[in-house]
Structures are given as C-alpha cells and as structure tokens.
Amino acid sequence: MTVRFEFRDVRVDGDDGPIVKGFFAVVPAEGLTAIVGPSGAGKTTLLRLLNRLDDPDEGVVLFEGRDVRDYDVLELRRRVQSVGQVPVTFPGTVRDNVGADTPALLERVGLNPALASREADRLSVGEAQRMALARSLALRPDVLALDEPTSALDTSSKGGIERLIRELADSGLTVVMVTHDPRQAELADQVVEVRPLPRPEPGIDDR
Amino acid sequence: MIAIGAVTAGGAPLSGPISFGDVALSLVLVAVAVVVSRWQRVGLEKDMAVATFRSFAQLVAVGYILDYIFKGHGALTIVAVAVMVGTASLTSAGRARRVPGSKLVAAAAISVATAGTLGVLAALRIVPVSARAIIPLGSMIITAAMNTTSLVMTRLHDDLAASRREVEARLSLAQSSRQAALPWLRASLRSGMIPTIDQTKVVGLVALPGAMTGMILAGASPILAIRLQLVVMYMLLGGNAFAALIAGQLTVRRLFTPSHQLIKSLRRTPG
Structure with a gap:
C-alpha cells in the first residue's frame, strides 16, 4: 500500500480550545477514503490541513512522506484539489469557470458539454457541484479532497454524484471524502473515524 | 503659479477682521442648538458643550501655531x-x-x-x-x-x-x-x-x-x-x-x- 497522507499527532485549536487533538491516521494512495464522525468532531478541519487552508498547531501532516509545509503551497494545492460542501461558482460562464478543456471535462463529470456557454450561476446545485469537480480536475490533481460533497443536494442528484466520486476513485485519483452519513461511508475503500473531543459545554463550536 | 493669500477684488468681502467678541456673539447659534436639544429631549447638550469647547481650544491653538510657523519658522512645516x-x-x-x-x-x-x-x-x-x-x-x-x-x-x-x-x-x-x-x-x-x-x-x-x-x-x-x-x-x-x-x-x-x-x-x- 502506498501512503498518500499521514496525520501524526495532529492538534488544531479553535477559538474555544482544540478542535482535534492527538490525531493519527493514514490515507492510502489508492481508492476512496471516507473521513467519518459526528458533526463538530473536526472532520472538515482535518480536510483543510491537506491543502493547507489551515495548518496544525501541533504535529505534522505528511504528503508522500514529506511535511505538507515543505511543499510550495500553490503546487501542493494544484495537486491536492478540494471541493467544498456548497459549490462555489465564479462570475461568467461554465467555460470561464472550468477553462480550456471544458467540453471534455464536463463529459467526464457527467454534464452535457453544451452547458459550457451557460452562465455558471444558472446551474442547479447538482450541476454546479459537478462543474466544481470539473474545474478541479482541469488542474490534473493527484488528490481530490471532498467535504460532504452531497450535503447540499437533493436525493436524486446525490446518487449520481456518489457514482461519479466512485468512478473518479477507480480512475486512479486518491479521493478523500468527509461525510457524516454512514451509508455514504460504505462507498469507501477505507474509513477513518474521527471521535469528538470531550467538551465542557456541548454545542460551543456550533457556528 | 497660484498666488496664495494675496489679492483683493470687487464685491463686498467681510467688513474687517473677526474679533473674539464676534466669535462670542456667534455662540448665540450654539445656544439655539442647545435649546432645541433640551426642548426635543435629544440629550446632546453635553456633546455640544464638549464640541464647542474643543473646537475653540483646538482652533485657537492651531491659529497661534500656524501664525508662529508662518512668521519665519517655516522649517516647522x-x-x-x-x-x-x-x-x-x-x-x-x-x-x-x-x-x-x-x-x-x-x-x-x-x-x-x-x-x-x-x-x-x-x-x-x-x-x-x-x-x-x-x-x-x-x-x-x-x-x-x-x-x-x-x-x-x-x-x-x-x-x-x-x-x-x-x-x-x-x-x-x-x-x-x-x-x-x-x-x-x-x-x-x-x-x-x-x-x-x-x-x-x-x-x-x-x-x-x-x-x-x-x-x-x-x-x-x-x-x-x-x-x-x-x-x-x-x-x-x-x-x-x-x-x-x-x-x-x-x-x-x-x-x-x-x-x-x-x-x-x-x-x-x-x-
């Protein structure tokens, strides 16, 4: 098994104490890895360490054996693409968002290539989420880091995105997906569980 | 080059320098504002007093400082x-x-x-x-x-x-x-x-x-x-x-x- 990421004794502090603490885990290079746990356990926080939107306050995150902080951050982010819960569309058309290879990329994520000339903010949420994936794939990443990629979608578009994620993982990309849905975790080849830290007051980080 | 602080021209400019007495007289207008504030219970009388006093102190000080600088102490600019x-x-x-x-x-x-x-x-x-x-x-x-x-x-x-x-x-x-x-x-x-x-x-x-x-x-x-x-x-x-x-x-x-x-x-x- 080739290791893509390793979390070593990671602690990340929030405003009211640590969000995650003493966290160890390994993400293999092959297939789909699900990060599961109840909301508030720090799953999103861990995902944000992979492309350095956040840095740990203690411990290290290794990418292919090297501390993520040793990479040029922009090159790291090109290789480790992250897509958020709610798709973000930039002003302009789908083509403006995705770039040169738009038709082929749209096809790859299961969208009609004719959508290339559509204004991006007129896509449905499901279409926008697929477009966001296409925009990430345009950078030819090695890793896709997905944060609850179906949480903003209705049931009918959920299944389609899940199949797409599975396909992308099978095509050789490392896919890391945060989910709180145990059923969705069953899609994964391996599961990393995040346990919530005991808190003095429940719900203090719900914001 | 624009001549600064020269020139007089036609019309009727201010009829002479304003004295501190004139300034005191213009306090009548502040009094009006205070009366309005009291009457309408806006509660700004104290603020007005502070503003009036501060403006007086600040501008008097600045006036004398500028006068000093202009009279041969240009390096202080x-x-x-x-x-x-x-x-x-x-x-x-x-x-x-x-x-x-x-x-x-x-x-x-x-x-x-x-x-x-x-x-x-x-x-x-x-x-x-x-x-x-x-x-x-x-x-x-x-x-x-x-x-x-x-x-x-x-x-x-x-x-x-x-x-x-x-x-x-x-x-x-x-x-x-x-x-x-x-x-x-x-x-x-x-x-x-x-x-x-x-x-x-x-x-x-x-x-x-x-x-x-x-x-x-x-x-x-x-x-x-x-x-x-x-x-x-x-x-x-x-x-x-x-x-x-x-x-x-x-x-x-x-x-x-x-x-x-x-x-x-x-x-x-x-x-």
Whole structure:
C-alpha cells in the first residue's frame, strides 16, 4: 500500500480550545477514503490541513512522506484539489469557470458539454457541484479532497454524484471524502473515524 | 503659479477682521442648538458643550501655531504635517482595528499619498514650497486620504470575511492570495475612490467647497478662487488614488498569511 497522507499527532485549536487533538491516521494512495464522525468532531478541519487552508498547531501532516509545509503551497494545492460542501461558482460562464478543456471535462463529470456557454450561476446545485469537480480536475490533481460533497443536494442528484466520486476513485485519483452519513461511508475503500473531543459545554463550536 | 493669500477684488468681502467678541456673539447659534436639544429631549447638550469647547481650544491653538510657523519658522512645516499624518493614521487605524497592523497600513497610505501629491504640486511649481501653501493643502489631502484609507481597509476586511467561502475556493484552485483577493480588492478601491470622483463631478453645482469659499470670503475674485479650487480637487483625486492603492495592497497582505491562507480571524471555524 502506498501512503498518500499521514496525520501524526495532529492538534488544531479553535477559538474555544482544540478542535482535534492527538490525531493519527493514514490515507492510502489508492481508492476512496471516507473521513467519518459526528458533526463538530473536526472532520472538515482535518480536510483543510491537506491543502493547507489551515495548518496544525501541533504535529505534522505528511504528503508522500514529506511535511505538507515543505511543499510550495500553490503546487501542493494544484495537486491536492478540494471541493467544498456548497459549490462555489465564479462570475461568467461554465467555460470561464472550468477553462480550456471544458467540453471534455464536463463529459467526464457527467454534464452535457453544451452547458459550457451557460452562465455558471444558472446551474442547479447538482450541476454546479459537478462543474466544481470539473474545474478541479482541469488542474490534473493527484488528490481530490471532498467535504460532504452531497450535503447540499437533493436525493436524486446525490446518487449520481456518489457514482461519479466512485468512478473518479477507480480512475486512479486518491479521493478523500468527509461525510457524516454512514451509508455514504460504505462507498469507501477505507474509513477513518474521527471521535469528538470531550467538551465542557456541548454545542460551543456550533457556528 | 497660484498666488496664495494675496489679492483683493470687487464685491463686498467681510467688513474687517473677526474679533473674539464676534466669535462670542456667534455662540448665540450654539445656544439655539442647545435649546432645541433640551426642548426635543435629544440629550446632546453635553456633546455640544464638549464640541464647542474643543473646537475653540483646538482652533485657537492651531491659529497661534500656524501664525508662529508662518512668521519665519517655516522649517516647522514638516513637523506640522507629520503631526497631522500621525493623527490621521491613528484615527483611520482605529476604524479598521480588525485589520492586523492597521496603524502601519494607514501610516504608509496616508504619508505616501500626502508626500506624493504635495511633491507633484511642488515639482510642477503649481504651488510655492512655503508653509502657507503646504500646511493647508496638506491638511486637505491628509483628511481625504484618511477617509479613503479607512474605507478601503474596512471594506476589504469585511468583504473578504463575508466571501471567505469563495476566497478559499479560489485559493484551493492554486490561486495566490493576491489573485484570490482581486475581485474584492477592486471593489474596495472603487468604494474608496468614488466619493471624491462624485464630489469632483458636482463641485460648484451642489456645494461651493471650502478653499473657494474661503478665498471669496477673504475678498478674492471668484475667478482666482476657482483656479485654486480646481487644483485642490485634482490634487484630492490624485491623493485619494494613491491612498486607496497603497491601503488596498497593504491590507491584502495583512489579511493573508505568507502561505496564501486567510488569517485565522477570517477563517471559518468548521465542525
């Protein structure tokens, strides 16, 4: 098994104490890895360490054996693409968002290539989420880091995105997906569980 | 070159110097304001008293200081301008307290805007390099640059905070912090520069601005007064552009880490 990421004794502090603490885990290079746990356990926080939107306050995150902080951050982010819960569309058309290879990329994520000339903010949420994936794939990443990629979608578009994620993982990309849905975790080849830290007051980080 | 503080012309200027007695008489109008405040129970009497007293003390002091500087102590001009820049920087920084290092950002923006604009005016020999020209013109630039700087800093901070999802989506696509912030940087520069542009557009139609009114009250011909006013407006346009540009660039730097991350206070605290 080739290791893509390793979390070593990671602690990340929030405003009211640590969000995650003493966290160890390994993400293999092959297939789909699900990060599961109840909301508030720090799953999103861990995902944000992979492309350095956040840095740990203690411990290290290794990418292919090297501390993520040793990479040029922009090159790291090109290789480790992250897509958020709610798709973000930039002003302009789908083509403006995705770039040169738009038709082929749209096809790859299961969208009609004719959508290339559509204004991006007129896509449905499901279409926008697929477009966001296409925009990430345009950078030819090695890793896709997905944060609850179906949480903003209705049931009918959920299944389609899940199949797409599975396909992308099978095509050789490392896919890391945060989910709180145990059923969705069953899609994964391996599961990393995040346990919530005991808190003095429940719900203090719900914001 | 515009002759500053010369000239008399036709019409009926003020019939002589205003005495401190005249100033005391004008307190009648403050009394009116106090009566209104009492009567309508607005509760601003104390504020008015403080404002009246402060304005009196500040302006009397400034009057004597300027008089001293103008009478053969021109070297102090630089000190006067520096004090004004310092005060303006602290005021502006106080408005944008959530921007880390806001004092340095404001000081850089306001001092470069002031030095640059005054430098151009002096180099092109549009105004003389004398205390009588530099101090009042400087104060106008500094005031305008202060407002612009506050506006740009707060707008950029608040916009990036409100749009952090989109900003982080851009960063995630391997854009540098500068690229990622660009749409909001542009918006903040616009918001910093538009008020001056609009003011310049309507000058004379809506308001007779300060420099011009001052010269006319002092007895100068309106034709001379407008020339000074035009220079002042163009100077403010330039000064504000300088201030907005520098404040914007430096604020962006302060709101991201060197690793192209939003600073901690702007990141969401996720679950």
